Structure formats: structure tokens, C-alpha cells
Amino acid sequence: MSAVPGESQAAEAADLDSVCRHFGISVEDYLLPSRGQIQIVDEGGSLRPAEDQGTEPGHEYPLPDDETLLKAYEQLVIGRRANDQNSALVRQGRMAVYPSSHGQEACQVAAALCLGQNDWMFPTYRDSVAVMAKGVDPVETMVLFRGDWHGGYDPRQYKVGIQSTPLTTQLLHGVGVAHAAKLRGEDTVVLAMCGDGATSEGDFHEALNFAAVFNLPVIFFVQNNQYAISVPLSQQSVAPSLAHKAVGYGMAGERVDGNDLVALMAVLGRAVELARTGSGPLLVEAHTYRMQAHTNADDATRYREDEEVTAWQAKDPLNRMTTYLKNKGLLDDAVTERIAAHAEDTAQALRDGLNQDPEIDPLELFDHVYATQTPQLAEQRALLADELSREGDAK
Amino acid sequence: MSPHITTSSEANGNVSAATARATERAAERAEAAGPRPVTFAKALNTALADAMEADAGVVLFGEDIGTLGGVFRITDGLTARFGVERCFDTPLAESGIAGMAIGMAMNGMRPVIEMQFDAFAYPAFEQIASHLAKMRNRTRGAVDMPVVVRIPYAGGIGGVEHHCDSSEAYYAHTPGLKVMTPSTVSDAYRMMREAIASNDPVVFLEPKKLYFSKDPVDLDALRTEYEAAAAAGEHPTEGHAAVARAGTDATLIAYGPSVSTALAAAAAAAEEGRSLEVIDVRSIVPFDDEAVCASVRKTGRAVVISEAPGFASVASEITARVQERCFHSLAAPVLRVTGFDIPFPAPKLEGFFLPGVDRILDTVDSLQWED
Ligand SMILES: Cc1ncc(C[n+]2csc(CCOP(=O)(O)OP(=O)(O)O)c2C)c(N)n1
Ligand SMILES: [Mg+2]
Numbered sequence: 001m002s003a004v005p006g007e008s009q010a011a012e013a014a015d016l017d018s019v020c021r022h023f024g025i026s027v028e029d030y031l032l033p034s035r036g037q038i039q040i041v042d043e044g045g046s047l048r049p050a051e052d053q054g055t056e057p058g059h060e061y062p063l064p065d066d067e068t069l070l071k072a073y074e075q076l077v078i079g080r081r082a083n084d085q086n087s088a089l090v091r092q093g094r095m096a097v098y099p100s101s102h103g104q105e106a107c108q109v110a111a112a113l114c115l116g117q118n119d120w121m122f123p124t125y126r127d128s129v130a131v132m133a134k135g136v137d138p139v140e141t142m143v144l145f146r147g148d149w150h151g152g153y154d155p156r157q158y159k160v161g162i163q164s165t166p167l168t169t170q171l172l173h174g175v176g177v178a179h180a181a182k183l184r185g186e187d188t189v190v191l192a193m194c195g196d197g198a199t200s201e202g203d204f205h206e207a208l209n210f211a212a213v214f215n216l217p218v219i220f221f222v223q224n225n226q227y228a229i230s231v232p233l234s235q236q237s238v239a240p241s242l243a244h245k246a247v248g249y250g251m252a253g254e255r256v257d258g259n260d261l262v263a264l265m266a267v268l269g270r271a272v273e274l275a276r277t278g279s280g281p282l283l284v285e286a287h288t289y290r291m292q293a294h295t296n297a298d299d300a301t302r303y304r305e306d307e308e309v310t311a312w313q314a315k316d317p318l319n320r321m322t323t324y325l326k327n328k329g330l331l332d333d334a335v336t337e338r339i340a341a342h343a344e345d346t347a348q349a350l351r352d353g354l355n356q357d358p359e360i361d362p363l364e365l366f367d368h369v370y371a372t373q374t375p376q377l378a379e380q381r382a383l384l385a386d387e388l389s390r391e392g393d394a395k
Numbered sequence: 396m397s398p399h400i401t402t403s404s405e406a407n408g409n410v411s412a413a414t415a416r417a418t419e420r421a422a423e424r425a426e427a428a429g430p431r432p433v434t435f436a437k438a439l440n441t442a443l444a445d446a447m448e449a450d451a452g453v454v455l456f457g458e459d460i461g462t463l464g465g466v467f468r469i470t471d472g473l474t475a476r477f478g479v480e481r482c483f484d485t486p487l488a489e490s491g492i493a494g495m496a497i498g499m500a501m502n503g504m505r506p507v508i509e510m511q512f513d514a515f516a517y518p519a520f521e522q523i524a525s526h527l528a529k530m531r532n533r534t535r536g537a538v539d540m541p542v543v544v545r546i547p548y549a550g551g552i553g554g555v556e557h558h559c560d561s562s563e564a565y566y567a568h569t570p571g572l573k574v575m576t577p578s579t580v581s582d583a584y585r586m587m588r589e590a591i592a593s594n595d596p597v598v599f600l601e602p603k604k605l606y607f608s609k610d611p612v613d614l615d616a617l618r619t620e621y622e623a624a625a626a627a628g629e630h631p632t633e634g635h636a637a638v639a640r641a642g643t644d645a646t647l648i649a650y651g652p653s654v655s656t657a658l659a660a661a662a663a664a665a666e667e668g669r670s671l672e673v674i675d676v677r678s679i680v681p682f683d684d685e686a687v688c689a690s691v692r693k694t695g696r697a698v699v700i701s702e703a704p705g706f707a708s709v710a711s712e713i714t715a716r717v718q719e720r721c722f723h724s725l726a727a728p729v730l731r732v733t734g735f736d737i738p739f740p741a742p743k744l745e746g747f748f749l750p751g752v753d754r755i756l757d758t759v760d761s762l763q764w765e766d
Contacts, residue, residue, distance in 0.1 A: 120502075150529075154537035155501065162533055166525045172491055173526070176498015176506075183454070183480055183504070202518075206491035213486050368536040369571055371594035374634065374681035 015215070016250070019279045023058035031252050033243035034059050037287055038267055039257040043315050045323025053263075059254065061266035070330055072109050072261055073321050074339045079105040079129035080318050081343035082138065085350050086128070086145070090296045094354045096147040099126045103259075103291030106317035107223045109133050110264035111191055114219075114272050122161040122174040122192040126223070130193070134160050138346055139353030148358040167198040171207035171220065178216040189275045191219045191268075197228020199245065200236045208283065212249040217275035219268065220246075220283045223258060225290035230303040246283035258286030259317040262324070289315070362388060417623035420616075430616075432609035438580045439469050439601065441614050442587035443507065445621075447477050450505060453591060455482040457492060457509030457545075466511060467547055467606050489515060493522035496542045497530065505541045507591060513548040514557035520565070527596045528571030539594040543587075548576075549652040549702050550749060551604035553742040560739055561703035563651075566598040567679050567712070573633065574679040576600040578654035580610035581617060582677060586632045588621045593633065602652035636683040638690065642672035645696035645759055648687060648713055650676035653700045653750060660755040671759065679709055684716060691717050692724040696762045698732060700750050705733030727763040 020030045036054040038061060041047055055061060064072075083105065086098045101108050104126070112133035115121060123131050131141045136158045143152025144163055151162035164170035174192030181188035198204060199222060211218040222242050226233055239245055246253030252274075256267045264286060271282045289312040293300040300309075325331040366373075366381040447453045455470055461484040464471030473482040485492050489510060496506035510516035516523075523544065530540050550559035566574045573595050577583045583601075590597040624631050639654055640661050649657040654675045661671040672690050676683070691697045697717055701710040714729045732750040740748045 149535060150533040151535070155534060156538065161501075162530075166521060169494060169522060169526060172494025172522065173498035173501060175491075176495040176500070177502040178498070179495060180499040180502035180504045203490055203494060203521075206486075206488040207494070209486050209488065210491045210495055364535075368532045368534075370573070371531065371536075371539050372630070372633070375684065376681060 015278060016280055019274065020058075025058035029056070030058055031247045031250065033241060033246075033253040033255045033285070037255050037257045038263045039260050040263040040266060041260050041320060041324045043259075043320060045320045045327065047324070061263070061270060064262065064265045064269060066328070066330055068113075068265060069262060069325065070335070072113050072265055073325055073331075074342060075109040075113065075133045076105050076261060076318055076321055077339050078343045078346050079108050079133065081347050082129055082132060082350060085347040086142065087292070087296065089350065089354050090145075095142065095145045097295050097297060098128075098145050099295045100292045101126050101129050101290075103312065103316070104223055104225055104288045105129055106261040106264055106321070107221075107258045107286045107288055110261060110268050111193060111221055114265065114268035115189065115191055116272075118159065118186070119189045119191065119272070120159045120161070120174065120177050122170040122177075122190065123163050124167075124170065124193055124195065124198075125163050125165050126195065127163060127193055131158075131160055131163065132346070134158060136160055138349050142350065142354060143358075146354060146358065148360055168194050168201040168203040168207065170194075172203055172210070174218055175207050175211045175214075175216060178211070178218050179214055182214070182216060187217075187276050189217045189219065189272050191221055191272070193221045193223065195228060196222060196224040196226065196233050196242060197231060197236050198222075199242050208246070208249045208251060208281070211281035212251045215278070215280045217278075218281040219271045219275055220281065221268070222283065222285045223288055224285055225258075225288050227290055227294070227304070229294045229298060230300075232303075241285060243283055243285040249281075251281050251283055252279070253283040253285065255285045255287065258288030259315045259320065261317055261321050288317075417620050420619070430611040430613040433580055433612045433614060434607050434609050435577075435580050435583045435601075436467060436469055436606045438583040438612065438614065438617075439587055440471055440473070441618075442584045442591075443470060444473060444476065445618055446505075446507075446588060446591040447473065447481060450591075452504045453481070453507060454499065454504055455507045455509070456485050456496075458487055458511045459484060460509050465509060467603065469545070469601075469606075470509070489517075489519040490522050493519035493527065493544065496544075497522060497526050497540065500540050500542050501530075501538055505543075505591060507543040507545060510544065510546045512558045513546055513560040513562045516544070516546050516562065519544075523566070523572070523596075523598070524569050528569045531595070532571060540596040541591075541594050542596045543590045543593075544596070544598045546598065546600050547603040547606070548600045549602050549604065550739060550745050551602075551652055551702075553745065554603075555742065556739070559745070561652075561701070561734065563598075563600055563679055564703060564708050566600075567709050571596065572680060573597045574600065575633070575677065576602065576651035576679060577632075577677065578602065578605065578639070578649075578651055578675050580608070580612045582632060582637070582675075584612075584614065584617045585621060586677065588625075589630050589632050592625060593630070600651060604652050605655070608655075632677055634678050634681040634683055636677055636686040637675045638672065638686075639675040640671070640673040642670040642694065644670045644694055645698065645762060646672045646674055646687075646690045646694045647698050647700060647755065647759075648674045648676065648690075648717075649700040650679060650709075652702055656750055656752060657700050657755065660752045660759070663752055664756060664759065669759070676713070682713070682716070684720060687713070687717060688720045691721045691729075695724055695726040696759075697721075697725075697729045698755065698758050698762070699729065700732045700755060702734050702749055704736045705731055706736045708733060730758050730762065732758050 038054045083100045083102045090098045108129035111130045140152040171192045174190040178190040243253035243255040460470040461474045549561045577586045647657040657673045664671045699710045699713045710731045
């Protein structure tokens with residue numbers, strides 16, 4: 001029983017059976033998600049009584065400490081500001097496209113903050129706020145959307161995969177990173193992200209199965225924001241929930257209110273601890289809502305009603321957390337001001353970085369395709385260089 | 396299958412004296428000891444084992460490659476020797492295999508993955524084309540992808556549907572991938588070692604009809620030769636075609652499973668007094684324009700031979716390149732002998748589809764010899 005979270009981290013690895021024994025529940029009860037979503041702080045910002053949080057025996061989630069919550073809240077404020085700043089920069093023509101996570105920031109922040117220094121995250125196009133919260137420079141994060149290269153940061157430096165667009169392909173990369181770490185005896189945990197619609201893809205299935213069969217420390221974090229562009233979840237799956245999909249792979253699933261930052265920190269925090277101590281992979285489904293269109297190029301009024309959006313406004317993750325922390329006495333004016341200033345710093349950095357025209361070197365197009373350059377690319381590079389120099393001469 | 400008449404170093408001319416000496420020593424030793432026949436499969440197996448021995452980051456995985464040693468036994472004995480963590484079976488999911496390899500490569504390993512058959516690699520195509528090929532470019536060179544995708548390919552074994560595809564064009568058309576295909580036992584060893592050491596992703600196409608072909612080859616000598624080249628930072632096979640048979644009248648350009656057919660055609664032509672040179676492309680990407688064009692400029696005539704359907708194929712690309720570069724040396728248009736533009740035939744019909752000696756010789760005959 002020594003290797004169960006909360007006890008010695010260095011203890012020998014646990015497995016599914018020992019985890020179940022530790023919690024005193026059957027494998028079925030461990031694998032199956034709780035009957036409802038885990039919610040710790042309700043829509044109005046009040047702490048729910050422990051017996052009313054949707055938890056079940058073996059699925060209990062202790063409240064994160066104040067410092068953790070305050071740090072997460074700060075990132076939440078920064079994340080909201082960054083989302084809205086980026087959308088504004090798209091409108092101003094400074095970025096080609098931005099898939100905003102407005103409304104999903106609690107998921108974004110929790111995904112990054114539940115991980116340790118050496119843990120990896122594999123994000124999608126939607127997860128820029130999570131990427132920044134994991135420590136990637138905001139402007140480097142936006143290079144993909146600014147359009148001067150496909151990625152702006154070194155994944156190994158930050159332990160963050162390049163934001164992936166081909167749906168769920170990145171989950172397998174997360175599995176591979178975890179597998180390599182396991183072979184070397186490192187206790188790296190990987191959190192791999194995807195959306196609700198993406199769970200229909202084949203690589204979702206393959207990634208979950210591989211992670212389970214090889215008993216790898218991977219958290220699959222599904223942000224169920226109810227839509228895949230225009231298609232609602234009901235047309236993707238008739239499973240009782242996306243979290244239930246875990247059970248078929250012999251993996252524990254859990255579902256959580258994705259607009260409740262406290263619950264997310266608690267559930268993901270425990271998942272990371274479990275995974276680190278050898279429980280194998282876990283699937284966490286967060287129920288949230290994409291408050292804006294899929295991207296700036298999309299028109300959401302073609303497929304959903306305003307009333308639906310308004311109803312979700314009341315569940316906003318930021319308002320709820322502000323109320324909760326104020327009532328808890330953790331947010332006085334000074335703290336609020338400090339956090340707002342940090343958010344403004346990020347927005348300023350984004351404006352400064354994206355209002356500058358990036359330096360573009362067309363010849364770089366040939367430089368990273370291969371580690372060992374081919375004669376053919378060298379020839380094509382010379383051709384473009386010649387064209388460029390003649391253009392230069394003509395001016 | 397006959398061994399190369401010239402060595403790779405002669406074919407590419409950029410190999411150091413050290414490597415040349417090592418090759419010479421290897422040849423001497425081989426002669427003294429009288430090397431025993433070795434199968435193509437054994438050469439690949441030895442190359443994999445040597446690479447695993449040399450680098451703890453080399454891991455092998457795929458379907459049935461562990462306990463069984465692969466359906467063609469290419470990984471025979473490797474799990475027993477290196478442990479199940481370094482050579483293992485995965486669940487049946489090719490995209491999973493390729494995707495996991497990409498993640499492992501991101502995290503410091505050198506995966507060598509096996510696709511059980513050519514057509515069963517297609518589920519992995521998205522991972523190969525969208526990530527394996529692009530990761531280095533996408534990360535501006537920060538993340539290399541030292542992954543080898545081994546694919547048994549092509550026909551000639553009477554295989555049923557989905558077991559005989561020549562899929563090289565899909566990979567060759569994907570920037571970021573390197574595409575290699577050996578045709579001799581020695582090259583099977585050499586090229587596999589180079590592919591594993593490469594920091595670029597290599598699609599390694601193994602002509603399955605050659606797996607159990609044999610050549611007298613000294614594997615120890617090959618190992619020594621490889622190590623000397625590697626120490627000198629050389630890659631004698633990547634980007635380097637080989638002259639498989641020297642000749643003067645026309646050039647047959649072939650790769651993988653077609654090289655032995657081309658050699659048989661050249662032997663038959665020699666009896667009729669026509670001297671054909673055979674070029675073994677070996678490295679489809681990067682392509683050795685220099686060696687191929689040197690031969691065509693010398694002979695003035697060329698036929699490109701490949702099993703794959705000819706439309707929009709590697710053979711088409713080679714034909715175009717030769718025509719663009721050697722126009723003034725050509726006495727006739729460059730012709731192709733390829734598979735027809737049809738799905739690979741059922742076993743009893745494959746003989747009509749595959750380029751054979753007669754079809755090659757007929758094509759050579761039509762290279763405008765009269766004027
Ligand atoms: C393999 C693949 N198919 C289609 C697309 C086009 N596409 C981009 S986002 C998207 C919807 C995905 O929805 P979901 O997984 O719910 O994530 P969300 O955008 O809601 O965050 C689609 C269809 C893609 N990127 N990749
Ligand atoms: Mg969605």
C-alpha cells in the first residue's frame with residue numbers, strides 16, 4: 001500500500017490492484033467515473049458540503065491548499081486576459097487565426113499547474129492558455145497563429161508538445177514520451193489533451209489502449225466543450241459520458257465540472273499523483289463550454305441558440321472563483337490589483353510581440369526539413385536565393 | 396542475386412581513405428576466411444542487433460516482433476538477447492506504433508518500428524506524413540526524429556491482396572522523410588545501420604522477395620566497415636546509388652526488388668552482345684542524381700525499372716530527372732518498365748504485372764538503336 005498518493009513518492013510502483021486495495025473498492029468501482037460531475041465550488045461561488053460534491057468512496061478529493069488556489073486564480077485571470085487580447089489582435093489583423101478557450105480557462109490553468117517541472121503536456125490548437133501557464137513565453141506561443149512558422153518554441157525546453165491540429169495524434173506522442181521516460185526509470189507524468197469531438201478519432205482509441213497496456217503515467221484530459229466546430233456531442237458519442245470510455249481500456253475515468261477550478265485542481269492533482277506512483281493512465285473529462293465561435297472564421301449562430309450561451313455565462317469559471325476566494329478572505333484589493341497588473345503585463349507582451357512584424361528569412365524554409373541536408377534541397381535553396389538576390393538588385 | 400561488382404565507395408567517390416582501407420581489409424579478410432552464405436534477413440537481424448548493442452536508446456517494436464521474431468523473422472532472438480523492454484510487441488494498431496515512436500524520439504530514444512506488411516502501414520500514414528516527416532521543420536530544428544520505419548514491401552512472393560504493394564511513392568513524395576531500399580545482403584546490413592544512426596526519419600523498404608536470398612558475406616567485416624565510416628562521419632549509402640553491373644551501351648536504373656531482375660536482363664543482353672550497366676538506386680530520398688547521370692551520360696540510353704504502378708511514380712521522377720539533366724547525352728528518350736496502373740494482382744496473375752526480363756529487353760530494344 002506504500003505507493004499510493006499522499007504517501008512516499010519514492011515508494012515502489014503501485015499497480016491497478018494495489019490502488020484498488022488501498023481505496024478499499026472493487027476494480028469496477030475504481031475504473032468507473034462518479035455518477036455525476038465532481039463539483040467542489042458551485043456556480044455561485046459557494047463551497048459545497050463534502051457529501052454533496054459528487055464524490056464516491058474511493059473517489060474523494062481533498063481541497064487544494066490556499067496557496068495553490070491563489071496561484072491558479074492568478075493564472076485564470078491572466079488566461080482570460082490573454083484569450084481576449086489574442087482575439088482582439090486577430091480582429092486587428094495581427095494574427096491569422098485564434099481558437100479561443102474563452103470560458104474554458106479553468107481547464108487550461110489546471111492542466112498546466114497540476115504538473116511538475118519535468119512533466120510533459122501535449123496541447124491542441126485550443127490550448128494556448130495552458131501552454132502559457134506551463135511557462136512558455138506568450139509571444140513564442142502565438143507564433144503558430146501569427147503565421148511566420150508552425151511552432152515558436154522548443155518542446156524539450158518547456159516539456160510542452162507543439163500545439164497539435166490533426167486531432168488526437170498528439171495523444172500518441174504523449175504516450176511515447178511517457179514510455180521513453182518509463183524505460184529510463186524516470187517518474188515523468190504526461191498530460192495529453194483533446195476535445196470532445198476528437199474522442200471519435202482512431203488515435204484516441206489507440207493512445208488510450210497503448211497507455212493502458214504499457215501501464216504508462218499518462219493523464220488524458222478531455223475538455224468537453226459540447227461542440228466540435230458545429231457538431232454537438234450527441235452526434236459524436238452515445239456513451240453515458242466520455243469519462244466512461246476509459247473503462248473499456250482498463251483505465252480509471254473521472255468527470256469534473258470544467259468551470260470549477262477548485263475541483264479541477266483537486267481531480268487532476270490526484271490523477272497526477274496516482275499516475276506518478278504507477279497506477280497507469282487515467283482519463284479526466286471536464287464539462288465546459290466554448291463561449292465563442294470555433295475560431296474567428298466560424299459563425300456559431302448557424303448551429304446554436306443564444307439562450308444556450310447565456311445559460312453557460314452564469315457558470316463562468318472566473319466569476320465563480322473570484323467570489324469563492326473573496327468569501328474565503330484570500331482576495332483583498334491589493335492582491336486583486338497585483339494579479340490584474342500581471343495579466344496586463346501579459347497582454348502588453350502579446351501586443352508588443354504581435355504588433356511587430358516578424359523577421360522573415362525565406363531561405364530558412366529549407367534549413368530544418370532534414371538534419372542532414374539533401375543535395376536536392378540545397379539546389380532549391382540556391383534557386384530561391386538567386387531569385388531573392390535578383391529581386392534585391394531590381395529594387 | 397549477385398553481389399555488387401563495384402563497392403559503394405567507388406560509386407559515390409566521396410569516401411575517405413580510412414573507409415576505403417577498412418573496406419579493403421574487410422574484403423581481404425572475407426577472401427581469406429571464405430565467407431559463408433548469409434541471408435538478407437540475417438543481415439538485417441545482425442544490423443539491428445549491432446545497433447542495439449551500440450546504443451541503448453535503440454528500441455524495436457511492432458506486431459509479432461517479440462516472441463515470434465516477426466512474421467519474416469527479422470527480429471528473431473532480439474527479445475531474448477536484449478530484453479522485452481527493448482524489443483516488444485504492441486497492440487495491433489499501426490498509427491499507435493508510429494505515434495508512440497514519435498513521442499519516444501522526442502524523449503531521447505531511437506525507435507525502429509516494424510509495419511507487418513506494406514499495405515498495413517497505411518493506418519500509420521497520418522502519423523508518418525503529418526508528424527514524423529514534419530516535426531523537425533515545425534520545431535525549427537529543435538526536435539530531430541531519429542525513427543526507422545521498417546516496411547516489408549513489393550511482390551514476387553505470390554502474396555495475397557494487401558501484402559504486395561510498392562508504396563514507395565507515397566513516402567518519397569513526403570518532404571521530411573528519407574526513403575531507402577537495399578537490394579543486396581551487404582547493403583541490407585550497411586543501410587540498416589546507417590538508417591538507425593540517421594537523425595532523420597527513414598522509411599526503410601525491405602523487398603520481401605529477397606529476405607531469404609543469400610550471398611557469401613562476412614558480417615564481421617561489414618561491421619568493421621560500418622564502424623569506420625561512422626567514425627569518419629560518413630554515410631556511404633544514404634544518397635548514394637551503386638553500380639550493380641558495369642556496362643557501356645545503355646543504363647538500367649532499378650531499386651529494391653527490381654535490381655535482381657535488371658541484373659538478369661543485363662546478363663541475358665550480354666549473351667546477345669549488348670552491354671548494359673545496372674544502377675541500384677538504393678537511396679530513393681535523397682536521390683543520387685550524380686551517379687545516375689554519370690552512367691546515363693556514358694551510355695546515352697536509359698530504362699527505369701520499378702514494380703510500382705508507373706503513373707506519378709518514383710520511376711516517373713527518375714525519368715524526368717535524367718531527361719532534364721542528360722538531354723544532350725541521350726540518343727533515345729528515357730523509357731520506363733513499371734507495374735501497370737492497376738491494383739496489385741492476385742498470386743496467379745502477378746507474373747503478368749511485374750517487370751520481367753523479357754519486357755525489359757524489349758524496352759531496351761526500342762531505344763532507337765538504328766539511327
Ligand atoms: C484529423 C482531423 N480532422 C479534422 C480536423 C478539422 N477540425 C479542427 S478542430 C475540429 C473540431 C474538433 O472538436 P473538439 O475535439 O471538440 O475540440 P474543440 O475545437 O471543441 O476544442 C475539426 C473537425 C482536424 N484538425 N483534424
Ligand atoms: Mg469541442
